Amino acid sequence: MDAISDPETEGVLARQILERYREAIRASRENEPVLRYGRRTLAVSTLAQQFYCEKAVQFSIERPFAPTAEMQSGTAGHEAVAALGIPMTPEEAVAAAVVERVRPLCVYEFRIGWRHSGVTITGFVDEAWFSGGSVALVAERKFSGSLGIYMPYHVQAGLYCLGLGEMGFGTDSTRYRVSVFKRECHRCERLAAGDCLLLSGEAGQQDCPQGAGISQVFPFEREQTARKLDLAMEFWTGEREAEPTTSPGRCRSCRYRRVCDSSTARSNDVAL
Numbered sequence: 001m002d003a004i005s006d007p008e009t010e011g012v013l014a015r016q017i018l019e020r021y022r023e024a025i026r027a028s029r030e031n032e033p034v035l036r037y038g039r040r041t042l043a044v045s046t047l048a049q050q051f052y053c054e055k056a057v058q059f060s061i062e063r064p065f066a067p068t069a070e071m072q073s074g075t076a077g078h079e080a081v082a083a084l085g086i087p088m089t090p091e092e093a094v095a096a097a098v099v100e101r102v103r104p105l106c107v108y109e110f111r112i113g114w115r116h117s118g119v120t121i122t123g124f125v126d127e128a129w130f131s132g133g134s135v136a137l138v139a140e141r142k143f144s145g146s147l148g149i150y151m152p153y154h155v156q157a158g159l160y161c162l163g164l165g166e167m168g169f170g171t172d173s174t175r176y177r178v179s180v181f182k183r184e185c186h187r188c189e190r191l192a193a194g195d196c197l198l199l200s201g202e203a204g205q206q207d208c209p210q211g212a213g214i215s216q217v218f219p220f221e222r223e224q225t226a227r228k229l230d231l232a233m234e235f236w237t238g239e240r241e242a243e244p245t246t247s248p249g250r251c252r253s254c255r256y257r258r259v260c261d262s263s264t265a266r267s268n269d270v271a272l
């Protein structure tokens, strides 16, 4: 059965969503900075990164390094897939998102912003699939040397779902998909053309001559995600200091291991 679209209701919803988004951005500009390092907003990607190692996030601000080749290949892969989308203004994207449809519509690089405990949180969702103002799916893509779906990925995708809900979209039955690609995948023509089965979620695992990857879908857990956000924000509001990871593997591959007092890899470096 076809979905029945009601332009008037959809228009009202789109205006409400856009007004909430603009209000969040406006508040961040008008209010005095209340966060560490004089920040006025927090990015979803940074908040998620705290669940890898908060100490590393702190170092990345206080002692920033130039991006590594690995980081650049991740960005290149990201851009290759984002290029599949049609560029839209926030107004156009929201107008498309509220239309009632039989099949959800995918909007790439969907811009989000909302207020949480007096702080503006912002982000770009890799893929958000909408119908009638509800979010069917949020898809997050990662390029990594390690094919695992780790906590920071869950937090990032969960925060996108949370933010969309706070903006006024329906998220009662939202799910999120995390796809992790090998770094080599960023040069893949099938990926850039949108033909990789991992990208569409048709395959949970892929191993081909160019690269490999995994993809999995999870239900969005609102309460759990909000608790994670509160926990991450305690660092920014100064309620507590940065927590180092307890994972030796993370320290071993961390660029700050030689200067970090908490590094579990530091003693090995000194002995070398």
Ligand code: SF4
Pocket (backbone or CB within 6 Å): 053, 054, 055, 056, 057, 059, 244, 245, 250, 251, 252, 254, 255, 256, 257, 258, 260, 261, 262, 263, 264, 265
């Ligand atoms: S060395 Fe370990 S504890 Fe220190 S910043 Fe890096 S990952 Fe975190």
